Amino acid sequence: MSNTTSASRLPRIGVLGAGHVGSAMGRVASEAGYPVTIAGSGDPAKIALITKILIPGAQADWPAKVAADADIVILAIPLHKFRSFDPSLVAGKVVVDLMNYWAPIDGTQQLFEDPRHGSSEIVQQHLSGARVVKSFNHAGYHELEADRRPAGAADRLALGVAGDDRKAVEMVAALVENIGYDAVLLDGLHEGRILEPGGPVFGASLNKEQFAQVLTEKTAA
Numbered sequence: 001m002s003n004t005t006s007a008s009r010l011p012r013i014g015v016l017g018a019g020h021v022g023s024a025m026g027r028v029a030s031e032a033g034y035p036v037t038i039a040g041s042g043d044p045a046k047i048a049l050i051t052k053i054l055i056p057g058a059q060a061d062w063p064a065k066v067a068a069d070a071d072i073v074i075l076a077i078p079l080h081k082f083r084s085f086d087p088s089l090v091a092g093k094v095v096v097d098l099m100n101y102w103a104p105i106d107g108t109q110q111l112f113e114d115p116r117h118g119s120s121e122i123v124q125q126h127l128s129g130a131r132v133v134k135s136f137n138h139a140g141y142h143e144l145e146a147d148r149r150p151a152g153a154a155d156r157l158a159l160g161v162a163g164d165d166r167k168a169v170e171m172v173a174a175l176v177e178n179i180g181y182d183a184v185l186l187d188g189l190h191e192g193r194i195l196e197p198g199g200p201v202f203g204a205s206l207n208k209e210q211f212a213q214v215l216t217e218k219t220a221a
């Protein structure tokens with residue numbers, strides 16, 4: 001989705017994680033006009049060529065530099081590596097949590113086994129200096145690209161945005177809209193549970209009205 005807003009006025013997106021999910025997220029953000037940098041787990045020279053091919057216009061850099069320069073950090077690292085993630089890298093940043101905890105796939109991760117909290121609430125506890133927002137995780141990376149539509153399109157789909165910091169939520173909601181989806185703002189980071197594997201919208205292709213209906217049914221239950 002192209003965006004008419006000048007790229008110089010758009011937040012800088014820093015993607016931590018150069019796998020399929022991180023690359024897809026970097027690609028759609030770049031195509032929407034956002035400046036994008038991306039980091040893998042090590043030397044950026046190792047991903048520089050593939051970044052140039054797969055995410056035209058984006059730059060590969062070291063994780064610390066990507067996070068430091070970003071206005072919005074996309075956290076798309078493998079979940080099992082999160083326990084060793086350095087919270088100081090994203091202190092003061094808006095962090096979009098794209099990670100999903102799915103024990104049958106990832107194996108049991110004790111950090112995420114606390115039933116009192118959703119996975120993004122646990123991420124927020126670990127990244128106490130950041131402003132964590134849950135979004136994009138409930139769409140497959142292939143669908144994330146293929147399902148984009150212009151604003152007002154009859155078949156435009158919706159993505160949920162959950163967070164406790166209003167300004168952070170608004171920044172991420174704007175990213176959702178600019179990429180090609182309608183943003184549905186949820187009532188706090190705790191509501192991000194509905195976006196997780198097993199939740200009512202995970203993997204579902206819903207427009208804004210259908211998404212709202214799911215929320216209504218959940219509240220009534």
